[in-house]
Amino acid sequence: MATHSDAHAHGEHEHATVATYGKIALVLTIITICEVSAYYIPAWETSSIYVPSMLSMSALKFFLVVAYYMHLKYDHKLFKALFSGPFAVASLTLIGLLFLFSKLVIRLGLLT
Amino acid sequence: MTATTAPIAHGDGHAHGGGHHHTSLGLDNRKIAIWTFIGSECMLFASLISTYLIYKGRSPNGPFPHEPWTNPSTGEVMKPILDIPVTSASTFVLLMSSVAMVMALNAVQTKYEPKVTTWDKIKGSSKLWLAATALLGTIFLMFQAYEFTSFVHEGLTIRTNLFGSSFFTLTGFHGAHVTVGVLWLLTLLAIDFKRGLEPKDALLVDISALYWHFVDVVWIVIFPLIYLIK
Numbered sequence: 001m002a003t004h005s006d007a008h009a010h011g012e013h014e015h016a017t018v019a020t021y022g023k024i025a026l027v028l029t030i031i032t033i034c035e036v037s038a039y040y041i042p043a044w045e046t047s048s049i050y051v052p053s054m055l056s057m058s059a060l061k062f063f064l065v066v067a068y069y070m071h072l073k074y075d076h077k078l079f080k081a082l083f084s085g086p087f088a089v090a091s092l093t094l095i096g097l098l099f100l101f102s103k104l105v106i107r108l109g110l111l112t
Numbered sequence: 113m114t115a116t117t118a119p120i121a122h123g124d125g126h127a128h129g130g131g132h133h134h135t136s137l138g139l140d141n142r143k144i145a146i147w148t149f150i151g152s153e154c155m156l157f158a159s160l161i162s163t164y165l166i167y168k169g170r171s172p173n174g175p176f177p178h179e180p181w182t183n184p185s186t187g188e189v190m191k192p193i194l195d196i197p198v199t200s201a202s203t204f205v206l207l208m209s210s211v212a213m214v215m216a217l218n219a220v221q222t223k224y225e226p227k228v229t230t231w232d233k234i235k236g237s238s239k240l241w242l243a244a245t246a247l248l249g250t251i252f253l254m255f256q257a258y259e260f261t262s263f264v265h266e267g268l269t270i271r272t273n274l275f276g277s278s279f280f281t282l283t284g285f286h287g288a289h290v291t292v293g294v295l296w297l298l299t300l301l302a303i304d305f306k307r308g309l310e311p312k313d314a315l316l317v318d319i320s321a322l323y324w325h326f327v328d329v330v331w332i333v334i335f336p337l338i339y340l341i342k
Contacts, residue, residue: 018218018235025211032207036200039340054336061332069214070325071318076139079147086151090158094165101166 016068024068031057146319150326153289157330160285161337164278171273175266178342183267193268194339195259202255203335206290209248210328213321216241220309220317238317239304245324246297249290256287279338286334289327296320 016024035057038044044053067073072080135141174181175193182189219238227233234240260280263269270280300320303309309317 018215021211021214021218025208028207029204032200032204035336035340036196039196045342051341054340058332058336062329065210065325065329065332069210069328070322076137078137078139078144082144082147082151083154087154090154093155094158094162097162098165 016071016074020068024064028061028064031061140315142319143315143322146322150322153326153330157282157285157333160278160282161333164282164338167274167278171275173273175263175268175272175275177275177279177338190266193263193266195262196339198255198259199335199339202252202259203331205248205255206252206328206331209245209252210325212241212244212248213324216245217314217317217321221311221314223309223311238309239301242297242301242304242317246294246301249294249297249324253287253290253294256283256290282334282338286327286330289330293320293324293327296323 035054038050038053044050066083072083135144173184175190177194178192180189180191181193215235216238219236219241222236223238225236227236260283263276268276268279270276297320300309300317303313303316
């Protein structure tokens with residue numbers, strides 16, 4: 001296997017192993033089951049932690065796919081910047097618009 | 113950044129699809145391009161998701177996603193229009209397609225490693241994993257077609273109300289991206305059958321995999337925001 005620096009020099013990168021891919025798949029499945037289950041549990045669905053918990057589980061799934069399946073964890077920092085820069089701008093824009101216009105932030109308890 | 117665009121020919125003298133186009137950083141410019149494209153796609157989907165969330169709960173007339181509504185023509189009280197079990201199944205299918213995609217990339221990268229056990233042979237079959245990814249993507253699209261058709265039958269179109277407009281626009285754009293991804297995967301599969309994908313072609317598969325995983329992560333965001341959060 002090429003060294004890390006060699007791999008970068010060729011625009012390639014080290015990857016997670018197949019076993020890691022399997023573990024990530026299992027975690028993604030479990031989180032998805034938790035998300036859907038939460039929807040059907042009235043005590044959870046109506047509680048104040050419901051929306052934050054759904055957003056947290058979604059964010060964790062997002063991170064796992066981007067870091068391991070898209071290999072960004074192992075990739076060159078330029079690729080990380082090319083993704084995280086626009087993603088940060090997009091996220092902040094979305095959050096800003098929600099605070100300005102949406103009812104979701106009220107449900108989150110961030111505004112009254 | 114200066115890009116040197118002369119392709120480096122491979123051992124057989126052909127500049128295949130896997131021919132490298134390195135930048136001064138030593139990074140392939142096609143990979144920089146796909147990450148730049150994905151970054152721009154983040155902004156596109158953020159705008160569509162924002163629009164959906166801003167309009168959420170502002171439709172004066174039904175159908176509604178999570179609340180019962182009265183059909184104005186019949187007076188009948190209708191159930192909420194979203195079908196969570198069906199969409200949960202399609203979400204699982206799309207997640208598993210991402211698993212198949214990483215396995216396809218891994219199979220291409222490790223093509224020349226010895227395969228002793230049956231699992232090694234399954235693991236090393238890029239054709240199998242590419243076909244599985246395309247199939248799972250197609251199943252997701254069939255779920256979406258079923259959902260759209262049932263919504264139209266229940267009276268929700270893109271012109272019915274704010275929910276319909278923002279829902280069909282957001283999920284329709286996502287479905288269009290999945291469709292492009294499936295066509296891309298089928299192209300790779302055809303190449304694999306024609307001449308076989310080899311480790312030198314790994315970048316071709318990697319770029320399509322990045323696109324496919326991005327389509328998956330967009331759905332990871334969309335699914336709870338539209339379907340699970342009332």
